[in-house]
Amino acid sequence: MNPKLSMSLETYLEAIAELQARHGAVRTSDLAECIGCKRSSVTIALQRLAEKGLINYQVYRPVTLTEAGTQAITRLSRFHGIIEDFLENVLALPPDYAREEACRLEHSMSKRTIERMKNFLDFIRENGDEIAPGKISEVFAASLKIKTD
Amino acid sequence: MNPKLSMSLETYLEAIAELQARHGAVRTSDLAECIGCKRSSVTIALQRLAEKGLINYQVYRPVTLTEAGTQAITRLSRFHGIIEDFLENVLALPPDYAREEACRLEHSMSKRTIERMKNFLDFIRENGDEIAPGKISEVFAASLKIKTD
DNA sequence: TAACAGTGTTAGTGTAATCTAATTTTGGTG
DNA sequence: CACCAAAATTAGATTACACTAACACTGTTA
Structure with missing residues (x-):
C-alpha cells in the first residue's frame, strides 16, 4: 500500500501538509497554485x-491527511528540515535558496546521508568552541568567502 | 537541441563516458549491464x-561521444566528483556509498550548492590546521561518532 | 561459407505525469 | 430558489521511460 512515493507524489503530500497547517482546509486550486500545475493534475495526484x-x-470535498499520511509527512519534514539547516548553516546558502534546494534534494537523498548531516550539525553546535574558538559559523562563512552579515 | 537532460539520460550519458574510458568501445549490452536495465531501453536512450x-x-555500431557530449560529461563528472568528495570526506560516508549517493544526488543538486561544497572542501584542506590542529578529518569523524580507520 | 550464438533493434504494452478542453458540482446571490 | 461563476473532475492526448517478445544483424567458427 505504501511502497515509497514518487518524487512528484511526495511534493503533493508535502504541499497538502503545508496548506493544512496554514489554512485548515486544503483545496485543489490552492494546491495547484502552490505546486505550479493545473487543477486536473492535482486531482489525479x-x-x-x-x-x-x-x-x-472524496470528490468535490476538501482533503485531509490520514494517520498514515501524517506519519509520512512527519518523516519527510524532519528530513527537509535537516537538509535546509545544513545548506543554510554549513554551506551558508541564503535561507530562501536553502529551502528551495532542500525541496529538490529531499526526494533523492538517502536517510543515511541525512542522518550524517544531522550528526554533523549537532556536533558543531555542541563542540564548536573547542574546534575553533569564537563563532564556528564564521569559520564556515570564511570557508565560503562570504560575509556573515 | 540541448535544453537539459532528464535524470535518466544523464545516467546513460555518464555510463557511456565511463565505459568509453574503461573499454574504448561502448556496446549496448554493456550499458544495459552497467545501468541495470534491458538492452531495448538502452537503444531508446x-x-x-x-x-x-x-x-x-548508427544502428548496430558502437557508440562514441560527440564533442558536445564530451563537454557535457566533463561538467557532470566534475560535479559528481565534488559531491562524492564531500560525502566521503566531510560527512565521512564510506567510499562506495558516497559514490552511489553522488549518482543519485548529482541530478538534482544545483550548481550553486555544488560550488559551495567545493569551496568548503578547498578551505578545509588549506586551513584545516588553523581551525583544529591535527587532522581536520578526525574532527569530522568525531562529529559523526565514527572511527577514522 | 553456412550456421549459430549473441548482440542490437523494433513493435507493442504499461505506468506515471502532465496538459487542454469539456463537463459536473458547489455555493453564494439576485 | 433558480441561476451563475468558480471550483473540481473527467476525458482524451502527449511525453518519457521502462519492460517483453519478436525480429534483424554480425562476427566467429566448424
Whole structure:
C-alpha cells in the first residue's frame, strides 16, 4: 500500500501538509497554485495518494491527511528540515535558496546521508568552541568567502 | 537541441563516458549491464541522446561521444566528483556509498550548492590546521561518532 | 561459407505525469 | 430558489521511460 512515493507524489503530500497547517482546509486550486500545475493534475495526484491511504479524499470535498499520511509527512519534514539547516548553516546558502534546494534534494537523498548531516550539525553546535574558538559559523562563512552579515 | 537532460539520460550519458574510458568501445549490452536495465531501453536512450547531438549513433555500431557530449560529461563528472568528495570526506560516508549517493544526488543538486561544497572542501584542506590542529578529518569523524580507520 | 550464438533493434504494452478542453458540482446571490 | 461563476473532475492526448517478445544483424567458427 505504501511502497515509497514518487518524487512528484511526495511534493503533493508535502504541499497538502503545508496548506493544512496554514489554512485548515486544503483545496485543489490552492494546491495547484502552490505546486505550479493545473487543477486536473492535482486531482489525479489526489486519487493516487488516496489509493495509498495517505489522504482522505472524496470528490468535490476538501482533503485531509490520514494517520498514515501524517506519519509520512512527519518523516519527510524532519528530513527537509535537516537538509535546509545544513545548506543554510554549513554551506551558508541564503535561507530562501536553502529551502528551495532542500525541496529538490529531499526526494533523492538517502536517510543515511541525512542522518550524517544531522550528526554533523549537532556536533558543531555542541563542540564548536573547542574546534575553533569564537563563532564556528564564521569559520564556515570564511570557508565560503562570504560575509556573515 | 540541448535544453537539459532528464535524470535518466544523464545516467546513460555518464555510463557511456565511463565505459568509453574503461573499454574504448561502448556496446549496448554493456550499458544495459552497467545501468541495470534491458538492452531495448538502452537503444531508446541512445536514440534520444543522438537526437540531442551528444553521441554518434548508427544502428548496430558502437557508440562514441560527440564533442558536445564530451563537454557535457566533463561538467557532470566534475560535479559528481565534488559531491562524492564531500560525502566521503566531510560527512565521512564510506567510499562506495558516497559514490552511489553522488549518482543519485548529482541530478538534482544545483550548481550553486555544488560550488559551495567545493569551496568548503578547498578551505578545509588549506586551513584545516588553523581551525583544529591535527587532522581536520578526525574532527569530522568525531562529529559523526565514527572511527577514522 | 553456412550456421549459430549473441548482440542490437523494433513493435507493442504499461505506468506515471502532465496538459487542454469539456463537463459536473458547489455555493453564494439576485 | 433558480441561476451563475468558480471550483473540481473527467476525458482524451502527449511525453518519457521502462519492460517483453519478436525480429534483424554480425562476427566467429566448424
